[in-house]
Amino acid sequence: MNKVVLAYSGGLDTTCCIKWLQDKGFEVVCFSADLGSEFSPQDLRKRAIKGGVSKIYIKDLKEEFAKEYILPALGASAIYEGKYLLSTALGRPLIAKHLVGIAKCEKAGFVAHGCTAKGNDQVRLEVSIDMLNPKLKVIAPLREWELTSREQEIKYAKENKLPIRITKEKPYSIDKNIWGAALEGGSLEDLDKEPPGNSYYFFKPPREIPDKETYLEIGFQKGVPIKLNGEKFDLVDLIERLNKVGAGCGVGRTDLIEDRVVGIKSREIYEAPGAWILHTAHKELESLVLDRETLYFKESVSLKYAQLIYQGLWFSSFKKSLDGFVQNTQNAVTGNIGLKLYKGNIIIAKRFSPNSLYKKELATYGEGDKFDRKLAEGFIKLWTAPYINAK
Numbered sequence: 001m002n003k004v005v006l007a008y009s010g011g012l013d014t015t016c017c018i019k020w021l022q023d024k025g026f027e028v029v030c031f032s033a034d035l036g037s038e039f040s041p042q043d044l045r046k047r048a049i050k051g052g053v054s055k056i057y058i059k060d061l062k063e064e065f066a067k068e069y070i071l072p073a074l075g076a077s078a079i080y081e082g083k084y085l086l087s088t089a090l091g092r093p094l095i096a097k098h099l100v101g102i103a104k105c106e107k108a109g110f111v112a113h114g115c116t117a118k119g120n121d122q123v124r125l126e127v128s129i130d131m132l133n134p135k136l137k138v139i140a141p142l143r144e145w146e147l148t149s150r151e152q153e154i155k156y157a158k159e160n161k162l163p164i165r166i167t168k169e170k171p172y173s174i175d176k177n178i179w180g181a182a183l184e185g186g187s188l189e190d191l192d193k194e195p196p197g198n199s200y201y202f203f204k205p206p207r208e209i210p211d212k213e214t215y216l217e218i219g220f221q222k223g224v225p226i227k228l229n230g231e232k233f234d235l236v237d238l239i240e241r242l243n244k245v246g247a248g249c250g251v252g253r254t255d256l257i258e259d260r261v262v263g264i265k266s267r268e269i270y271e272a273p274g275a276w277i278l279h280t281a282h283k284e285l286e287s288l289v290l291d292r293e294t295l296y297f298k299e300s301v302s303l304k305y306a307q308l309i310y311q312g313l314w315f316s317s318f319k320k321s322l323d324g325f326v327q328n329t330q331n332a333v334t335g336n337i338g339l340k341l342y343k344g345n346i347i348i349a350k351r352f353s354p355n356s357l358y359k360k361e362l363a364t365y366g367e368g369d370k371f372d373r374k375l376a377e378g379f380i381k382l383w384t385a386p387y388i389n390a391k
């Protein structure tokens, strides 16, 4: 019998996938990656077994996610289309990597996923799988099966006695991990309406956020955030703490019309409090310690880096090349950034670095000025020279 390893989330789609694949004659093994979702491993295991699979692998991948995926993206200051810190997109290559590994252990020739034909995730998973093991065949039931609506899937699940939670119509499609939550669908598809109150996932709507200032200090070593208010934390713990604090202050929510890989524009709400706090602090520290040309060049690298994450090219050699540049820039990124969180705003309160390139004696307009004013005139003449008479 052909064996398939299915990337299983425990939701309606992948639960239906189990039965559908079995009906096509496959032995199904499931794999669930825990990147910080709200489902417990026990619950997932129970549901998969009830759904008829003989075996399920559940892996807590939060640490690998933080160190190998989030950290490079943070170092590269990767933001997609100005508002998305790539929580979902960063998780997919990691899931693909483990899916491929399990397929090898299980001697399975097939892997399957529950992504739709319109989304980015099918691209990210399949591109990654193909790069890691081109011999594996991928099955995407949602692109082929006859179930074209949620109602039909529920009917199919009920007829086949599959373990699904029949909740009230879920208002949105949500994907969450430690780096953020993404919400789409439902009334968010109507662009002429403000996102409703129930689209606030991590946090409260702005009017309910307490009128209180919260101070934080983040310590970085070579680009890696290692301390919060002077205390050391491992990365997962740090992100989770910042998610909590940030959500309480309403920071890190964005509303984006984004360009999907498959050419569709869609609207997504992102809530990523910890990610935005770290990103803001990290960028601030870079401004202090990196020279002008490196900073300017890094802007274009950041843009490309974000696009390649979004477009599923994590395992490309292009990414490795960009990593080379980014890693070198991070050697200087050591120091502390103080932030004040207040009603949805992240305000810079303090900057310190042993590698600071800021020289107060040159910048000051007050006492202690050491800037040689006589140099300015000649400098301006030389600076202008190449442009004079240029047609």
Ligand code: ARG
Residues within 6 Å of the ligand: 086, 088, 089, 120, 121, 173, 174, 175, 182, 183, 184, 268
């Ligand atoms: N649009 C985002 C991306 O492609 C998030 C996708 C998952 N979103 C969701 N709400 N299920 O990375």
